[in-house]
Amino acid sequence: MVTNQASIKRDGVQDxxxxxxxxxIIALFSFYMTWFFISTPQxxxxxxxxxFAGLGMKVFTLAALISVMLHVRxxxxxVLTDYVKPAGLRASLQYxxxxxxxxxxxxxxxxLWGV
Amino acid sequence: MINEFPTGYNRHEIVKKQRPVNLQLNTISFPPSAISSILHRVTGVAMFFALIFVIWAWAVSVSSPQGFADVQQLMGGVIGKVVAIGTVSALTYHVLGGIRHGIMDMGHWEELESGNLSAQIVIGLWIVLTIAIGVVLW
Incomplete structure (x- = not known):
């Protein structure tokens, strides 16, 4: 168990x-952007x-993008483990x-750096 | 009882024999919960690829007034509108399905009837919201 937690291998609970x-985080960012588009007249x-110039929004946007990366991982x-059976092809697609x-x-x- | 299985068979052979195989998809009727599950996957994968367009449009539009004008013009065209409506619609389904998952995580809607009903409500709500999004964005 200790070695499990210390390694970079994922497990079901962690996923x-x-x-x-x-x-x-992604849902909150989506709601915020929806609210922005609805509430801003022009x-x-x-x-x-x-x-995107404010520091708070920079952090929020980056957090949302990193969340997307972890979420789709x-x-x-x-999805791939269910539909793509050949291990080599699946690994390549995941890569x-x-x-x-x-x-x-x-x-x-x-x-964000440039804004 | 030492041996529960009829002599002449081993455990694996019996399991194999008892499993009917029906993978003819057009003869299977999918319950709402299965359709909900498939839609959650399809919208998730679709959004992953839609992000290529979304992030590109965002990067260009904040970089310069010219870029903003270009993206604005693109979003006013048919392709831009279709991509925008499709992406927002996919996001809407994925969020609704996600909320349903969250409620199921807390131990509700886990029975056959309630699970199918919640799936039907989510799909219905999504169709209504997609029409609303389509009207607003077109």
Whole structure:
């Protein structure tokens, strides 16, 4: 058990908790953005840029993107293990998809950096 | 009893024999809970790929006034509208299904009847919200 917890290998309980913990952050970010689009009468470039210029929103956006990366790591793994049986193909797909998920975070970080 | 199985069979052979196999999908009727599960997966995978467009549009639109104008023009076109409505609709289903999962985690709607009813409500709510989103965004 100790070696289990200390290793980077995941287990079912960890996946279960991570999926829900990240889902809450992504949902809150989605609700906030929905509220922004509904409540802002005229979205101009200045308003749009201003939204992501604040430190709080930078942290919130990055947290949402990292949550997406962790969420799809588990979710896409669940889908792939059910539908893609050859281990080599599945591993390759997971590798590429996780790389795309990482790219989302990296793009987000550099965009937020420049705003 | 030392041996529960008829002589001449081993345990594995018996298990194999007792399992009917029916994978002809068009003859299986899916209960609402199964449709809900499939929709949750489909919308999740769809959103993962839609993020390529969403994050690109976001990155371009905050980078410069010109980029903002370009994205605004794109979102005013048919392709932009279809992608936007599709993505928001997928997100809506995934969140509704996620909330249903959260309620099930707390021990509710776990019976056959309540599970199917909650699935029907989620799917119904999603269809209504998608129509509303379509009207607003078009």
């Amino acid at each position: 279960w908790v991570s999926l829900r913990a990240t889902a809450v 979205i101009t470039y200045e308003v749009w840029r201003e939204l 588990i979710g896409l793994w669940q 590429v998809l996780n790389l795309i998920a990482f790219a989302y975070v990296a793009v987000g970080l550099f965009v």
